[in-house]
Amino acid sequence: MLTAIRHSLRLARAMLILARHDAFGPTEQFTDLPASARQLMGAAKMASRIALRRRDDKGLAAAITELGPSYIKLGQFLATRPDIVGAAHADELASLRDRLPPFSREEALAEIRSGLGAEPDTLFSEFGEPVAAASIAQVHRARTIPRNGEEDKPRDVAVKILRPGIEERFSSDLDSFFFAARLAERVQPAVHRLRPLEAVETLAQSVRLEMDLRMEAAAISEMAANTADDAGFRVPDVDWTRTSRRVLTTEWVEATPLGDIEALKAQGHDLEALADTVMQSFLRHAIRDGFFHADMHQGNLFVDPDGTIVAVDFGIMGRLGLKERRFLAEILWGFTTRNYMRVSEVHFEAGYVPGDQSPAVFAQALRAIGEPLLDRSADEISMARLLGQLFYVTEQFNMHTQPQLLLLQKTMVVVEGVARTLNPRLNMWETAGPVLREWVEHTLGPEGRIHEAAEGAATLGRLVTGLPELLTEAERTTHMLADMAKSGGIRLDATTTEELAAAQARHGWASRLALWIGALALVAIALVELF
Structure with missing residues (x-):
């Protein structure tokens, strides 16, 4: 009360x-x-x-x-x-x-002392005032002191520190x-x-992850591994020796903000190429890797002198499972090719639209979305707007909300906006085409089928390897069921149990396995009838 x-x-x-x-x-x-x-x-x-x-x-x-x-x-x-x-x-x-007012430099140093278990002046020769302050943490520029032979020279780093007492504040409000x-x-x-x-x-889960800066460090590390071979995109290095739950230290990015268009022009960067890189990088991360930066606004993107885009601030990340990645790629590809029936089928195959709905009627609704958008000039077409209208229309077909897809769609709105500030005439379909085609060919073509077959064989191998343990568990289950039957619990027909026992004595391990699966199915039916 x-x-x-x-x-x-x-x-x-x-x-x-x-x-x-x-x-x-x-x-x-x-x-x-x-x-x-x-x-x-x-x-x-x-x-x-x-x-x-x-x-x-x-x-x-x-x-x-x-x-x-x-x-x-x-x-x-x-x-x-x-x-x-x-x-x-x-x-x-x-x-x-x-953006919020920063907390003091002294409080930041106290957090470093507590979080890293060392005096700040043994870790950093310089530690500046905050350069950015947000709701959960703020960032300082610092310079490292080489220690234990890990470095041969000092490095400029960005030190991100959680706000004092932020966990308690969030806990109360989330309740x-x-x-x-x-x-x-x-x-x-x-x-x-x-x-x-x-x-x-x-x-709540997102905030819990965001308030453990080791998770952000891990996200940076994971994306670095995913994008190691991607031209034109990279992430900062993590300084793990100066990172803890409340302190994150990364490479200081000395580059031009992506939003500074005039500076980029003056430096001779190809703005249209940068726009393509922003859009294609996001789609690769989402569709190929299933792991994307969910806060890719201009303040979090920089351009190196060589034209490489560097992303920072990995506190908000999005993940897509294989089903969602296939769903996304196939619906975008389906809209591109105006194959609305296939887009409809993908929704039903993914289980997003209930089976009692009509695929043909749903395809008709999809056509009503796609045709007005796709008949526009190329530089007016928005994939984010397309997805937004798609999710809105699916309400009429009792499609349950998919939060991970909505996060993706909202991030795409931001990414499209960033790309179009660099190239207002950006053809979204032409830019996305290579990424979508690569995914479709890799996943749904012969290479993808071979990969699926190999995974299926590996799964079968694991099943065969685990058969002895499975049989042991089956026998344990049998004894448990017998005990329950004696105590008046779940009852199997006496004739059925006698026949199962006799069959077990007559047949080898393969037949026994099939019989025990049948027995467990009978138990499942009994449980359903009981409840």
């Missing part, structure tokens, strides 16, 4: 701040909410009317910034979920800037978010399709 009251008060405070910034918009749009919720929102708007007239920083993004670090992360997450907040709010949240999600599901059954609890859990 007290916990519910505490969460309610926290959420009421948040609502007042949102209302003070006029972040709700007209209350008429919330007609589906319970009457009590509408009344509370109306009261909040009325109470804040005087304060609102005095404010210049109106809007959802401004309100979330005032609410603090946890809500900034929530806002960034909801920017990837237009299905929850609506397209207009998602666009506004996408402009949310994760309130879970409370709100459970409440929403209880009072509004239609909300279930949007999976708010699952959404909050995804946010």
